[in-house]
Amino acid sequence: MFQSFTSEADPAKGAARLAALRERLASEGLRGFLVPRSDAHQGEYVAARDERLSWLTGFTGSAGFAVVLPEVAGVFVDGRYRVQVRAQVDLAAFTPVDWPEVQPGPWIASHLAAGIVGFDPWLHTADEIAKLETALQGSAVSLRAVPNMVDAIWPDQPDPPMGRAxxxxxxxxxxxxxxxxxxxxxxxxxxxxxxxxxxxxxxxxxxxxxxxxxxxxxxxxxxxxxxxxxxxxxxxxxxxxxxxxxxxxxxxxxxxxxxxxxxxxxxxxxxxxxxxxxxxxxxxxxxxxxxxxxxxxxxxxxxxxxACKTPAEIEGARVAHLRDGAAMVNFLAWLDAEAPQGGLTEISVVKALEGFRRATNALHDISFDTICGAGADGAIIHYRVTTDTDRPVRTGELLLVDSGGQYHDGTTDITRTMAVGAVGDEERACYTRVLQGLIAISRARFPKGVAGRDLDALARAALWMAGQDYDHGTGHGVGAFLSVHEGPQRISRLSEVPLQPGMILSNEPGYYREGAFGIRLENLIVVTEAPPLGDNRPQFTFETLTFAPFDRRLIDLAMLSPGERAWIDAYHAEVLAKIGPRVEGAARDWLQAACAPL
Known part of the structure; x- marks a missing residue:
């Protein structure tokens, strides 16, 4: 199924739908209702029937929730979606709330003096409701499990999915x-x-x-x-x-x-x-x-x-990434030739990339809707282009493309940020800091028992030294021809799960300047046992699965240490060796130049 570029949500109808929901709540004796993004299976990606949050509010991000009260309706989103939510919802009807900095319990207590807030017990976990009840202790607000109030006012709600197993x-x-x-x-x-x-x-x-x-x-x-x-x-x-x-x-x-x-x-x-x-x-x-x-x-x-992949699953991931890497190189070579001429838009770029993946004749589907942000759109961390937002790819700007494929032997997820023509020194400096973060994770060697929270700072250190950061985790787990976002492993300051051999994760630091540009670089990596060293304590390291070059035009060589420079040269040499035989003609010539030593 090709990616759709129409928005299923309709923010213009948000106020009317919100009014209908409040009327329904009043008739049931409720003062509020929780509207999560999740379905009964707690999936990040949900079927059309379960898109209650986007149907009500217009917000289409893959994480977040709404709390509807009589006088205010808060849409809670994390740092990935704060630009997006303000662009998508009717701000006269809905109030964006920075989560997790602001927690729903205190927020509800501050906006509702007393009353019952309803929730659908099939859409919330026991852990989630217990935390909310604890936060509301001492207030006159209570929670009650009720039938879903959004379903009650959604006249054309889609049927449950019936995909074949x-x-x-x-x-x-x-x-x-x-x-x-x-x-x-x-x-x-x-x-x-x-x-x-x-x-x-x-x-x-x-x-x-x-x-x-x-x-x-x-x-x-x-x-x-x-x-x-x-x-x-x-x-x-x-x-x-x-x-x-x-x-x-x-x-x-x-x-x-x-x-x-x-x-x-x-x-x-x-x-x-x-x-x-x-x-x-x-x-x-x-x-x-x-x-x-x-x-x-x-x-x-x-x-x-x-989460701990079998040897067969890891080998399948390696093969899938070589296939996907060749599709990416064909795409990047095409982009480098076409973008400076003008005429490209975000949608045409997305279509072209999907075409290169489908040309492998092995693609089951893309692994998520491709994120393609030109210029200022790149600063919207999980931006999804629609026909209403489609933006030209202009010379002198950065282009961020985050994409992946579902193949029967593996799931891929890769992000590259490219320069279209000449860009400024500030963009190059920020890009280089992000690349330094990716290199730091790639080179990490760590003891058994270390969790993602212990490594997350490695990816941010170069940005922190410049007073910069990014508002998302550094890496998520990835399935084996399953969900592109898979727990429990993460590289995040919130993750306490010890990393173990066989776990596949993303390595994706970034930097985003609202209204100007966005940068993210992402490879997938797998935890492996490290070779013996020193006193032979059990240690782990990462094997890189993703092979596609970084944009040399955006690397400030003066900022790199000798070790970082050596890593980039070694990585590019491996990209050329592994992907070079899989591409031909102009794409191979392009790859040869892209992978030349710094």
Whole structure:
């Protein structure tokens, strides 16, 4: 499916929809309602049916939430979306709120003297609601689980997705579904748990070696699952999505039941039942407790095994990145030839890049809507171009392109920022600092037990020394032909998860100057065991998976240390060696020049 450039949200209707929601709330005796971006599976990317936040407010970012009260409707977004939200919502109706600096509990208490705030328990986790209830203690505001109030006023809400499920072969997965089920069931028995409820679509797909088509750009299946301590799985998903081949693939120990049977199925379980407080809908634990089934909090048992890729998955990622790297080089060579002539726009650039990926004849889909920001649009961190915002690519400006592909053997995510013609010394200095941050992470060697929070500062040090920074994490986990954003691993000051071999992450420092330009550089990396050194303490390092050159015109050589300069030359030599044989003609000539030693 090619990327769409129309905006599904309609900010012009936001005020009317907000008024309708407030009228509905009043009729139900509610003084407020929480509108999250998430669906019942806590996915970052959601199906059209679950786009409640964008339908109501006009904000289309992939993270955020709204709190609707009688006199104010706050749209809470983090640093990635603060420029975007002000451009998308009706500011006379909605108030952007800087989150997490401002937390919803104190904000609600300061804007509502008393009353009940409703929430849909299928769209919020137990952890989330517990924190909010704690924050509201001492106020006259309380929370109540209610049917979804946005659904009640959305007359043409799309139907639930019905994408067909398909087999993910064991040769790419590196382990059979039976092996995975048996391994995790053993963990349940060791902890005395009879079952675990699994609600994350990528966890279900990983566990059963299947993929789906229910969420744009992410090959996942909507459903819920229960893993029993004898390695059986009950999968609650639309049976029409499964043909005979995939049913046979899952085997006799996987029972398929319709989604409507999920809640009754929970009531029949024997406890203790593991539920992930951070990812499962609150409704799951509520239903277990209502049925008298003992519920215990514990991590989704698939989360960490899924994050630590098998050798087959890592090799698949390597192959996918070489294929994707060749598509990127063809694109960058084309861009370098076409952009100075004028006539390109952000949309034409996005279409061209997708065309180069599709020309590989191996692309399943792009891994997210391509971010292509020319000039000032590059400062909108998660900018998505539409026909209304399409901007010319002008000489003398920077062009930021963040994109990726879903291939059956791996998921890619790469960002490059390019100069179109000559740009100023300030842009070059900022670019070089961002590149220094990427190099610092790439060269890192660290002890076992180190988490992403311990490495995040390495990517920011050069920017900090210039009084600069960026308002997003340095890296996110990446799935194996699954979600392009995958937990629990991150490179972020918020992440306490120790990094382990096999974890794939992004390495993407940036710098953004509102109204002027944006810079981000991104490679994917995988955690590996470091060669012995010194007193042979267990240490890890990173292997780079992404191969495409950086823009030499934007590198200020005087700012680089000898080690940084040597890293760039070695990286470019590897790009030329790995990608050179995969491209031809003008693209190969361009690559040869782009990878020449500094």
């Amino acid at each position: 398909f087999v993910h072969p064991v040769a790419l997965a590196g382990a059979t579904g039976e092996q995975k089920r048996t391994r995790l069931a053993g963990i349940l028995r060791e902890t005395g748990q009879k079952a675990a409820v699994i609600t994350l679509p990528d966890s279900i797909c990983w566990l059963l070696n299947i993929r789906g088509a229910d969420v744009p750009k992410n090959p996942v299946l909507h459903g819920f699952a229960v893993l029993h301590d004898d390695a059986r799985v009950t999968l609650y998903a639309e049976p029409a999505k499964f043909d005979d081949a995939i049913r046979a693939h899952m085997g006799a120990h996987v029972t398929l039941r319709p989604p409507a049977a999920f809640v009754p199925g929970l009531h029949t379980l024997t406890g203790p039942v593991r539920v992930d407080k951070a990812s499962a809908p609150l409704a799951v634990s509520q239903e277990l407790e209502a049925a008298g089934v003992a519920c215990v909090w514990g991590d989704d048992p698939c989360k960490l095994p899924k």
